[in-house]
Amino acid sequence: QVPLVESGGGLVQAGGSLRLSCATSSRTFSRYTLGWFRQASGKEREFVAAIIWTGGMISYADPVKGRFTISRDNAKNTVYLQMNSLKTEDTAVYYCAADGQWPMRKNGMNDYWGQGTQVTVSS
Numbered sequence: 001q002v003p004l005v006e007s008g009g010g011l012v013q014a015g016g017s018l019r020l021s022c023a024t025s026s027r028t029f030s031r032y033t034l035g036w037f038r039q040a041s042g043k044e045r046e047f048v049a050a051i052i053w054t055g056g057m058i059s060y061a062d063p064v065k066g067r068f069t070i071s072r073d074n075a076k077n078t079v080y081l082q083m084n085s086l087k088t089e090d091t092a093v094y095y096c097a098a099d100g101q102w103p104m105r106k107n108g109m110n111d112y113w114g115q116g117t118q119v120t121v122s123s
Contacts, residue, residue, distance in 0.1 A: 004096045009117030014088055016121070020081040022096030022114055030074035032111070033099040035059075036081045038092035038119075045095070049081060050104035059103060063089075086121045093118050 008020040020036065035050030049070040050059045058070055069082040079096065096114040099105055 004098060004112055004114035006094065006096045006114045006117040009094060009119045011120045011122060012086055014086060014121055014123050016086050017082070017084045018086065018119060020083065020094055020096075020117060020119070021078055022080075023076070023078045024098075025077065027077070029077045029098065033102045033104045034070075034072055034079040035097050035099065035104045035110075036070065036079075037095045037097055037108075038090075039095070039116075040089075040092040043092075045108060047104070047106040048094070050099075050102075051079065052102045057102060083119070086119075088121050088123050091119060091121045 004022050004024050006022045012018050031053050033050055033052050036048040037045050038048050039045040047061050048064055051070045051072050055072055067085045072079040093116040095116045097110040098112040099110045
């Protein structure tokens with residue numbers, strides 16, 4: 001198991017920013033594609049962003065392009081999601097995932113998942 005632990009969620013007003021972090025204690029983490037998914041209440045989990053283990057390739061879902069930035073620090077075994085210009089529709093539980101391939105699988109069949117962190121954007 002590669003435990004992934006998310007942090008940084010919370011309540012923010014529309015237009016505000018949050019930075020999510022996902023950390024693991026495992027060194028094998030540095031060789032995985034890492035990404036973020038989210039699940040709003042009553043909806044299916046959806047892909048948000050992913051970054052290859054080298055950091056050289058990044059993918060974003062259309063709804064977050066230009067507002068969210070994914071990055072990683074392999075020395076710290078951590079992946080980040082900087083979320084700017086937040087909208088009420090960004091409200092969801094955000095999950096960190098690790099995948100042994102690129103591009104990251106978007107069907108939920110990823111190798112490892114975190115427990116999730118709640119992000120609530122108020123109007």
